[in-house]
Amino acid sequence: MFIDPKLQDASRRVRVTVMQGMVETSADQDVVLTTVLGSCIAACLFDPIARVGGMNHFLLAEPSSSQINADTHYGIYLMELLVNTMLKQGASKSRMKAHIYGGGNIHKNMQPIGQRNSELAERFLNTENIMITHRDTGGTNARRVDFLAASGKARCRHVDGAAAPTAKPTIVPAKSVGDVEFF
Amino acid sequence: MEKQTKILTVDDSRSMRALLRVALVERGYEVCEAEDGVEALEWLETNSADVIITDINMPRLDGFGLIEKVRASTRHIDRPILVLTTESSDEKKKRARDAGATGWIVKPFDPEKLAAAVRRVAH
Numbered sequence: 057m058f059i060d061p062k063l064q065d066a067s068r069r070v071r072v073t074v075m076q077g078m079v080e081t082s083a084d085q086d087v088v089l090t091t092v093l094g095s096c097i098a099a100c101l102f103d104p105i106a107r108v109g110g111m112n113h114f115l116l117a118e119p120s121s122s123q124i125n126a127d128t129h130y131g132i133y134l135m136e137l138l139v140n141t142m143l144k145q146g147a148s149k150s151r152m153k154a155h156i157y158g159g160g161n162i163h164k165n166m167q168p169i170g171q172r173n174s175e176l177a178e179r180f181l182n183t184e185n186i187m188i189t190h191r192d193t194g195g196t197n198a199r200r201v202d203f204l205a206a207s208g209k210a211r212c213r214h215v216d217g218a219a220a221p222t223a224k225p226t227i228v229p230a231k232s233v234g235d236v237e238f239f
Numbered sequence: 240m241e242k243q244t245k246i247l248t249v250d251d252s253r254s255m256r257a258l259l260r261v262a263l264v265e266r267g268y269e270v271c272e273a274e275d276g277v278e279a280l281e282w283l284e285t286n287s288a289d290v291i292i293t294d295i296n297m298p299r300l301d302g303f304g305l306i307e308k309v310r311a312s313t314r315h316i317d318r319p320i321l322v323l324t325t326e327s328s329d330e331k332k333k334r335a336r337d338a339g340a341t342g343w344i345v346k347p348f349d350p351e352k353l354a355a356a357v358r359r360v361a362h
Contacts, residue, residue, distance in 0.1 A: 133347035164265035
């Protein structure tokens with residue numbers, strides 16, 4: 057967890073930056089999960105009864121609906137990791153609501169990689185019966201997202217795509233994945 | 240003709256069950272599914288599988304509870320059980336081992352390694 061002291065304001069708010077490939081969750085009402093997204097996707101989940109929320113942040117090179125590849129496995133893993141981390145803090149999957157942000161196709165000449173990533177997140181949430189209550193995806197802008205995890209309140213500001221960090225797709229750890237240990 | 244190996248997958252995530260189904264069916268296995276420990280036990284009352292693959296975090300009855308109940312049964316006492324989970328802590332592994340799990344696989348899974356593990360434990 058990376059906490060930048062400069063970004064803590066007077067109202068005790070603690071800003072936690074969610075880096076690419078990471079999952080952060082909180083039940084603390086003062087915690088703001090924050091990230092900047094170009095083509096990357098952030099899914100924000102929230103359980104209004106347990107008052108637990110969380111965010112992940114990913115960009116996969118080749119998420120695909122027609123074939124199941126390593127990226128699809130890794131994307132589903134990052135979504136599941138977010139759900140499981142929240143369950144440990146008392147959330148219930150059946151109560152979770154979701155927001156999806158990002159997936160901009162910042163560079164006109166690039167493949168619509170942002171769109172394919174947001175489709176993967178949507179497909180996962182639909183399959184798991186987690187309702188998507190808000191989405192702000194696509195387009196050519198970058199986005200700054202602030203998510204008050206414990207109350208489920210989010211703010212998404214559009215920023216010029218040129219100002220967005222140039223994200224490289226998350227490298228799926230190839231060799232250590234799925235290692236088997238026999239007892 | 241050789242009998243097809245039947246696998247019961249237990250996971251509350253439909254996305255994960257679908258990934259497992261594709262990976263295992265492509266490699267010649269027959270796949271049955273349950274969405275938590277309770278449903279798995281109900282299924283095992285009247286059915287049988289050669290190998291059980293189970294998640295840990297599940298509602299109603301989690302993976303640890305399922306392993307304990309299967310090991311306490313008479314019909315499935317020797318059934319190989321592979322845990323497939325996002326968890327990797329030594330403490331959770333120890334709990335699974337003590338409950339009687341056969342092996343532990345950390346997600347995201349590699350279909351080839353999973354199939355190899357199934358081949359190794361199926362009997």
